[in-house]
Amino acid sequence: MRLPIWSGVATLAVSLTLYPLFEGGAWLWGSLGVVLAVTAAGVVSSRLTLPGWAAPVLGLVALGVYLTAVYTGEKAWALLVPTKESAGALLDLLATGFADIQRFAAPVPDDPPIAMLTTAGVGLIAIVVDLFVTRLRRAALAGLPLLALFTVPAAVLPDPIGWPAFILGALGFTSLLIADGRERVGHWGRAVLVRRSRAAESGNQETADTRGLRLSGKRIGFTAIALAVVLPALLPTLEPDPLFGFGVGGSGKGKGGTISVPDPVADLKGRLKLPENTTVLSYTSSDDAPRYLRIYALDVFDGERWTMNQTKGRPENRIDQGPLPPPPGLASSTKTSRVETDIQISDDVDPLKFLPLPYPPQLVRAEGDWRADVDSLMVFSSGDLASGLQYQVVSTEPEPTADQLDASSERPEVDPRYLQLPELPTRIRELATEVVADSPTKYEAAVKLQQFFTRTGGFTYSLETQGHNTEALTDFLIQSRTGYCEQFASAMAVLARSIGIPARVAIGYTGGTKIENRWEVRTHDSHAWPELYFEGVGWLAFEPTPAGSAGQGTARVPDYSLPRPAETTPSTDDPSTSPTTGSDTPSGAPNSRDRLRELDPEGVYSGPITPVETTPLWVTIGLGVAALLILLLIPAMVRLVIRNRRVRALTWKISGPSDEVTARAEKVDRSVAAAWAELDDVLCDYGMARASSETPRALARRLTQQHEFDAEAAGAITSIASAVERLLFARDPGSITPLKKELRIVRRALAATASRGRRIRATLLPPSTLLRMRGVGERVLDGFDRLENIRLWSRAARKNA
Secondary structure (H helix, E strand, O other): OHHHHHHHHHHHHHHHHHHHHEOOOHHHHHHHHHHHHHHHHHHHHHHOOOOOOHHHHHHHHHHHHHHHHHHOHHHOEOOOEOOHHHHHHHHHHHHHHHHHHHHOOOOEOOOHHHHHHHHHHHHHHHHHHHHHHHHOOOOHHHHHHHHHHHHHHHHHOOOOEOHHHHHHHHHHHHHHHHHHHHHHHHHHHHHHOOOHHHHHHHOOOOOOOOHHHHHHHHHHHHHHHHHHHHHHHOOOOOOOOOOEOOOOOOOOOOOOOEEOOOOHHHHHHHHHOOOOOOEEEEEEEOOOOOOOEEEEEEOEEOOOOEEOOOEEOOHHHEHHHOOOOOOOOEOOOOOEEEEEEEEEEOOOOOOOOEOOEOOOEEEEEOOOOOEEOOOOOOEEOOOOOOOOOEEEEEEEEEOOOHHHHHOOOOOOOOOHHHHOOOOOOHHHHHHHHHHOOOOOOHHHHHHHHHHHHHHHOOOEEOOOOOOOOHHHHHHHHHHOOEEOHHHHHHHHHHHHHHOOOOEEEEEEEOOOEEEOOEEEEEHHHEEEEEEEEEOEOEEEEOOOOOEHHHOEOOOOOOHHHOOHHHHHOOOOOOHHHOOOOOOOOOOOOOOOOOOOOOEOOOOOEOOOOOOOOOOOHHHHHHHHHHHHHHHHOHHHHHHHHHHHHHHHHHOOOOOOOOHHHHOHHHHHHHHHHHHHHHHHHHHHHOOOOOOOOOOHHHHHHHHHHHHOOOHHHHHHHHHHHHHHHHHHHOOOOOOOOOOHHHHHHHHHHHHHHOOHHHHHHHHHOOHHHHHHHHHHHHHHHHHHHHHHOOOOOOHHHHHHO
């Protein structure tokens, strides 16, 4: 009878990990109700001893009735019994819920369709768990559906799961396993331990004692959960963003040199499809021109999606150490313009550990431990977030000419990974060759590729396109030619690599829209574009995505990527072809330079730098070891506190004549009790524990003879034993003096007979204190037992069940 209840408890405990996915609490009350309904169905199935296959069916009926009553009761018969209309309404809610979770990013609105979808999912998990535990008697396998429920927030959210939710879920599953073990041993005991004669006379059976199993199971389970929570917190940080927000990779103060990120491509589409177009950031620049702000640089294409190599930020690459590493491939002879940008991130932006920056950044000023990846110049942090951050950027943007790009090396000195591609369909490689036919240089080929997507290829922009693997890429290039910025950027990067141009995909924001004196970047300005590499110039952004109302509204085509006629005579009316000014152009945004650091003519910071303290690895390891030692020394510290309190009780005196009658007896009792308790603990620590049946006098005699005490030690132990016996048994204990000196002599004599290892253990890990701590733990576990033993029905009813 207990197993269906514990199955429901475990399911509900694990479902609490879903709380970060929602804005409100309707999903929680719905999940609570459905778990209660399914659990009630399981209890009824057990009491009626229904076949194993019937229990899930009854659970599904309970689930259907509950969903009908809660969400479509007005269309049901008597508000409970499903009808054709209520079933149709439930299906409509289900479809709407699926559509909503595709539209919204977490935390999603707690509207009825999403709440109903969540409630139904939790109910199905509860039915499967009950099936495994109660019907199939495979409690361990019930961890699979519970794990599936647990991994939903871990897979969706960029933030780690909170440790309280993890502990609740783990306790629920552990309790389920313990209940199943007790049930198994209990049934086994009834079969083996029955005394047939008594059973024949009274009809009673003796069941196996499962208290030891229950206690051992709880010890193992609680210890494992405690280690899973505490132990990682004592280790140095290795990689951020783990499953939980603590310990290895936690979001604490320890900051490692690497960082993992959620899928940028999936996150990009989610932002583009959000109904609300909220402000993400705003900025001003010294030339008052819009520019793309890059967050991620994806350089690996495995045929399924674009990803990036693990970012690495060493301590010397922290942004407060001076200029960032030089841009890869940018020669000193290439003309550049220095631009100063002041960026303000919104307080409401989703957790972001990368800074949106114009490329290539030369100097970044931001509070926190932000570091630059040497290869990509992405700036990231393993512990700080960009939300609400204001920072300044100095970028040195190349101004290449068409002749310079034509003259760039045909064999660029760049990492070969920027040219790697998986096995591609022949049609894609043939298309790339056809598009760039008769191109004398790689630069001319890149321009033709961009023109193919924006003008000559007949492509259209749509957010409804699904997928970005090889099949989706082939469909986009050969057949549908419809997609959004991610497909355009990915396709151009793949075609560029196939003809020998190093390429990668950048994800970030377009330049946004100017409002008054600041450029505002909104959610729908999220964008992806390709970056192509040319020796001597470095990485250059191209724009294959259509712009304007028929495409990505704020996309802009760079000047250097336009065909030669457009480059030589740019239109002043087209913002996408407006030339950028150099570093000497006065700012169009008032006071935009006032919020920047002082820079010398080379763009290097000349003002004071406030260093941000970092914790070296050896210090982190040392702190972890120190914390572990403190944890191990807790028993010794507890023993020291108890001993000092007893020693104070041993020192007493009579304050005056009026104190002789009222306080003498109390002080004597406290002193003798402290001396006897301390002697008991000393004996336990040295492995000479007193037997429960051993009298004080017998103990004194045994210790004196066994350890050959000298006269002083023998007299001291005899005095303590005599004081205890007189206080316990004599009508008038007589005169008893403080026993502090006697106890010290006995302790010294006992220590002299113990081995060195025993003395060290008695000091660092005193057994008396460990036993006391064990007793406290057992009392805590007994409290759980009392909760388990609460009976909701009579003994006779349980016996009949």
